[in-house]
Amino acid sequence: MHTFQPAFSSWLNAPAHQQWLAAEGLRLLAFAKASRLPEGFGNLDEKGRLPANARAETMNTARMTHSFAMAHIQGLPGFAELVDHGVKALSGPMRDAEHGGWFAVAEHQDGNTGKAAYLHAFVALAASSAVVAQRPGAHALLADAINIIDTRFWSEEEGALRESFNRDWSEEERYRGANSNMHATETFLALADVTTDKRWLCRAQRIVERVIHGHAAANDYLVVEHFDRDWQPLREYNHDNPADGFRPYGTTPGHGFEWARLLLHLEAARVQAGMLTPGWLVTDAQKLFEHNCRHGWEVDGAPGLVYTLDWDNRPVVRHRLHWTHCEASAAASALLKRTGDSQYEAWYRLFWEFCDRHFIDREAGSWHHELDPQNRASADIWPGKPDLYHAWQAVLIPGLPLAPSLATALGQVSQGVPV
Template identity: 60%
Template sequence: MNNNKYASSSWLSSTAHLAWLNSQGQQLLDFAKASRLPVGFGSLDRYGQLPADALADTMNTARMVHSFALAHLQGLPGCGLLVDHGLAALLGPLRDGEFGGWFASPEGADGDLRKPAYRHAFVALAASSAVAAGRPQAQTLLDQAVDVLERHFWSDSEGALLESFARDWSDCEAYRGGNSNMHGTEAFLALADVLEDPKWLKRALAISDKVIHQQISQANDLPVEHFDAQWQPLPDYNVSKPDDGFRPYGQTPGHGFEWARLLLHLEAALPLAGLAAPAWLCEDARRLFAASAALGWHADGADGIVYTLDWHGKPVVRQRLHWTLAEAAAGAAALLQRTAEPVYETWYRTFWDYIDAYLIDRQHGSWHHELGVDQQPAGEIWPGKPDLYHAYQAILLPQLPLAPSLATALKSRVMRG
């Protein structure tokens, strides 16, 4: 955090607050351990149980590998073995042994054979964190994931990730996604650290420029989510399916908070690699956070952050999703670290107060993943509690510097003693 007299009173400097975060983190981990299946990890219901017909999910498995690798790097017993379990699944039945890349479920049992950048970005993130954690087989997975990204998804000419393909890598989708490229940026930050290759930071910067900086002034200072193959915005995309879990209609304040944080991570990482960090990274992060807070928080008259807005800033899908609050708290922490300005302290405390009051499930464990407009648990968009990744990162990010990325930062902290 910058030197500032205000910083000494910040929750980020509070021993009690940091202890509270770590306690929450341990509870999240303990709940998530029940998601283990014979192959990979599945989706838990709201009570922490796996359905009788549960299948491993590649996205969840990758997120669990990443999260348990972070926990292992913290020195939490049992988590390294869970990383190994997930790696075996990602190197085994979840991987397409014929064409390369990853199915959505073991051997494509759920019938979903398309290969999206979003899923593959999480596999790369998981592999990079497992390598940082020193787990056997992690380097093999990382080599495979990087090869797929290089061979199929990264487009030098576009300076961004292509969206998805058929199983055999034909039929490139005529759509470009802000969400997939956002998580590609996250993965690239981690790859740059683990591979010690600034190429990935340059790519993260190219994505951030295309998806955020070139669009922000025409988009209410919020991210544009959907583009055509020529990178023209698609404002009416999914207007008939506004509550889609990955490609909702309109704009998503939660992604504004998430992008704000990622831009600050990138700004901090570039100089460490001997590269220049453009001033717009911090400027756009401020704009994204301000718009997300102003338009997303209390948008319908009640506390919380609505899932989506239309292009005039009016609520469309009013459910409160847990990941938006996790990213809001992490985004506030990042801007507080970067600037030490009191407004971000206020927002940081506001978001955690909401999480404590409404999202933490003290009866059944973990966090409610979705709340209805009445602030009561719901499950229309995200049923159950399958996601450890967002909440666990929100626990860790306020405790670590903006760069290097999470796993490398935790590894460095351990090595420093």
């Protein structure tokens, strides 16, 4: 596998662009600090305030811990205490001390005692980044998270994660999801670096083979999101609730871009580890990017990527979500590094121009998380500004190699190791 230095003038090589990304990252981090609650991190409103009824949620606590760990690893003061706070929250009030695993909300204050693969993937990611950041309690949290993934969620027979269980693990949901397995792939890449155990790269490839090289490739490289327990597609899933924030009806272009990037990270990680690496990883990544651009960008006459499409590739939810554009930009930068093809430079610039014009909120801070079909700020699907993770990674990824994973790569950079 080769990575390329573009022969043309690329923003990826422009010092001013890297400075712009770094400045935007600092702005995002400063806004997110206000999310701290006694039991973890909560969801900020559009002004960067915690609502009176804010609760510490495991997803956001894990994402914030991961994000703040990457800030600390870079040598930015003021984040070590926030990482430690996140590790303590994930090791304490968010963890089920009786049955193991993690609740969605600290002390299951929302009444939900279920155990979801999606959340556990983020707990493991947060723990791995805290280990790279050398924070106290991180190793124990990571060992706990790995044990739960190994004993509860990973299915060796399926080569993928099971989706969710009740509190004592006695009942399993009869559903399989691409989204949870996508974030498992992201996490497994990080675990491979932190543990130096190649089984995580084997598992990541098995997930990708099933979800992308199998199902997505057979669906014109648009990701099939929902399956029954036997991995048969559930095409009408959530037809009556098409704008669900985690399990929307139809296909989701943003996930196509996210998968494209992860395939390239997986390819690079396997090559770096000296493992046999299939050539279809890069070709599938290119096709995912191409087909989701074709069907997702400006398809309703206005600029931007729509949230979802139906099975005839017609827009269903036409809102533009910020995370979708973050992932599109990151995928374009990854493909540009991998191939040196100028088309990805054009897309990379286009996505950042759109984000700069429509998503970045220079008055109230952070990014608008959602735009309506006319590209006006809205809050129909994602109210407030709870998400640091997507935009923060979007400003980091262009300056890092395809492997190792983000926290480990940042650690190498901070130590002066060439990457």
